[in-house]
Amino acid sequence: MTDLSYSPASSGSSATKIALRWGLYIMLGLFALFYLMPLFVMVTTSFKSLEEIRTGDLISLPREVTLDAWRTAWSGACTGIQCEGVRPFFWNSVLIAIPAVMISTLIGALNGYVVAQWRFKGANLFFALMLFGCFIPFQVVLLPMARMLGLMGLAGTIPGLIFVHVIYGLGFTTLFFRNYYVSIPAELTKAAKVDGAGFFRIFWSIFLPLSLPIIVVTVIWQFTQIWNDFLFGISFSQAGTQPVTVALNNIVNSTTGVKAYNVDMAAAIIAALPTLFVYVVAGKYFVRGLTAGSVKG
Amino acid sequence: MAPILEINNLFKNYGPVEILKDINVAIEQGDFLVLVGPSGCGKSTLLNCIAGLEPITSGKMAIGGQDMTNVSPKDRDIAMVFQSYALYPTMTVAKNITFGMKVRGIDQAVQDQKLAHVAQQLQIEPLLNRKPGQLSGGQRQRVAMGRALVRDPKLFLFDEPLSNLDAKLRVEMRTEIKALHQRLGASMVYVTHDQIEAMTLATKIVVMKGGVIQQIGTPAEIYNRPANLFVADFMGSPAMNLIPAKAKANGAGMQIEIAREKGDPIVLTDTRNQDLPENVILGVRPEDIADAAIGRGGDTQEADCIIDIVEPAGADTFAVMQLGGKHVTARLHAETTAAAGTAQRLAFDLGKVSYFAPETGLRLN
Incomplete structure (x- = not known):
């Protein structure tokens, strides 16, 4: 009771409280503005004509909104000798990211299920090694992986890139699922065993239906990683199989003469849209899923 | 007739640690065996060994006269009720109860009929379409019992099924389990650390300590003629x-x-x-x-x-x-x-x- 009077917050008048609250909002607003500024410049620039960019102000709104830059970025910009925009590469990225996300999530879920619920000799060591895999810098594995892809006949192909992303995603997906499943009481598995269910039946009927939050987390994480990947994309692709990140780099770096900033900006936004979309659609599940294990139901 | 459950010279080790030492128990059809002892005495491990959820290090075990030492849980013809109830959280009560039959590919009509029978027996008909998360502790307990009952097994196993309930409900459910045992005439193995539960429910009590059986006997034998100081002190309240x-x-x-x-x-x-x-x-x-x-x-x-x-x-x-x-x-x-x-x-x-x-x-x- 006595420390109520001690608290400085309650001793202040309500006017001070309101002022503090407003101060907080203004600070937050400023931070938001600061972070949104580059996006603002990107978006406005992408709607301007080159003429206007040259003569106008960087942060002014476009005098005349034009979609030319977007059209060019999508289907006309040159990436080296090829001038088809980012479109073909965008589809490459889709073809790489979607199967790679699905496969790595599914295998991660199975791995996590085994490590958390079907303890075997050496399970801890296995999991530790998986974790270790999360921290290996990708540069280290470039050469061995190139050699391996060559041996497998997958060098420079989209299945090859899917393979690489699945392998390097497994550490994280296993970690996510293992941490989620470890909080599920072992008695659940025991009950299902007594009921007559086997390994896959228990996974399919009991664990997967419980896993929506962690699946969302893993899908967002994996999709962001794979979609935004540049290093593997540029190392293990060839003309025709490059992902959108590589194409974006080529568009920006291979223009000769005047820099088409509006096209660059439009291409960059196109390349970033899918990850943005995934966050907006599934963002609330992301936060919920990350904290799901820590809260008792 | 062969004993419904027979355990001979069972040992269980975790690495170098001996959890169960030379366990010998046999019960007849219709017996209510209670394994009782302080926490860490190995009683739950023994139950898990009977269920086949834990492999045993050495020894033999038979259920219904058939050797089950290396048989997987699903083929032992047992049903188990767990301390945390272990209901499948994403399934409705009805699906929880029929899951075992579904896995075994039992005809849908039979499933429905058995479900209806068990639901009526345990008075959980109004709950059948709910999820476990929407049930109270006592209701979950009933559903967990229903999941075991519907299987109609040779042997029921209970792992401290009442310890998550409040005191009043615990006494009610205790009576109900006893009534159920009398009505079904089923064979049951029941683990508890509560000596009153052991005394009231059992037809046969096994008192354990440190992985060793201290005494096996009827509640009256255990109570009146405790085999050693541990049993004398453990059973009865206030203690001997x-x-x-x-x-x-x-x-x-x-x-x-x-x-x-x-x-x-x-x-x-x-x-x-x-x-x-x-x-x-x-x-x-x-x-x-x-x-x-x-x-x-x-x-x-x-x-x-x-x-x-x-x-x-x-x-x-x-x-x-x-x-x-x-x-x-x-x-x-x-x-x-x-x-x-x-x-x-x-x-x-x-x-x-x-x-x-x-x-x-x-x-x-």
Whole structure:
């Protein structure tokens, strides 16, 4: 009771409280503005004509909104000798990211299920090694992986890139699922065993239906990683199989003469849209899923 | 007929640690076996071994006369109720109960009919379409029982099924489980750390400590003739009084002398037992010490004792005194005249006492 009077917050008048609250909002607003500024410049620039960019102000709104830059970025910009925009590469990225996300999530879920619920000799060591895999810098594995892809006949192909992303995603997906499943009481598995269910039946009927939050987390994480990947994309692709990140780099770096900033900006936004979309659609599940294990139901 | 469950020389190790040592138990059809002991005594591990959820290190186990030592849980014809109920959280109550049948590919019509029967038996019909998260503790408990009942197995296994319930509900469910056992005539193995649950439910009790069976017997045997000091102390509430005493042979029988801080020692003469060693521990249940004035049958001998504390508990009054350097509790009538600090003439029922060897803790008589 006595420390109520001690608290400085309650001793202040309500006017001070309101002022503090407003101060907080203004600070937050400023931070938001600061972070949104580059996006603002990107978006406005992408709607301007080159003429206007040259003569106008960087942060002014476009005098005349034009979609030319977007059209060019999508289907006309040159990436080296090829001038088809980012479109073909965008589809490459889709073809790489979607199967790679699905496969790595599914295998991660199975791995996590085994490590958390079907303890075997050496399970801890296995999991530790998986974790270790999360921290290996990708540069280290470039050469061995190139050699391996060559041996497998997958060098420079989209299945090859899917393979690489699945392998390097497994550490994280296993970690996510293992941490989620470890909080599920072992008695659940025991009950299902007594009921007559086997390994896959228990996974399919009991664990997967419980896993929506962690699946969302893993899908967002994996999709962001794979979609935004540049290093593997540029190392293990060839003309025709490059992902959108590589194409974006080529568009920006291979223009000769005047820099088409509006096209660059439009291409960059196109390349970033899918990850943005995934966050907006599934963002609330992301936060919920990350904290799901820590809260008792 | 072969015993419904037979365990021979079962050992269970985790690495170098011995969890269960030389377990031998057999029960007949319709028996209610309770495994009881303090936490960490291995009782749940033993139950998991019976279920096949834990492999055993050595030994043999048969259910219904068939060797099950290396058979997987699903083929043992058992059903199990878990402490946390372990209901499948994403399935409705109905699906929880029928999951086992669904896995085994049992005909849908049979499933529906069995579900309806069990739901009616346990009065959970209104809950069938709910998810476990929407149920109270007692309701979850019933559903977990339903999931076991619907299987109609040779052997039911219960792993501390009542310990997550509040005290009142626990007593209700205890009665219900007992009624269920009587109605079904099913064989059950039940793990608990609660000795009252063990006494009330069991037809046969196994008392365990440190992975070793201390005693196997009916509740009456365990209660009246505990095999050692651990069992004597563990079973019964308030616990059996264990009083250090000196035994001397005299013509009629043994003279039992209990030292007191103040006054002369109490001397009791036991005519039933001979050949006791000099140092013994005398075990007397609180109810075997009564008001001498009220009197009771049996082979009683009286002594005056100074009462230190009087604890009325409604139906009974507990009187605590100091004998042989130990607190000794007597269960007296509610109307007793005993008062703290005064002497009371008490009758010790020598027909029911136990003697233990102080060194080994083993029963002597």
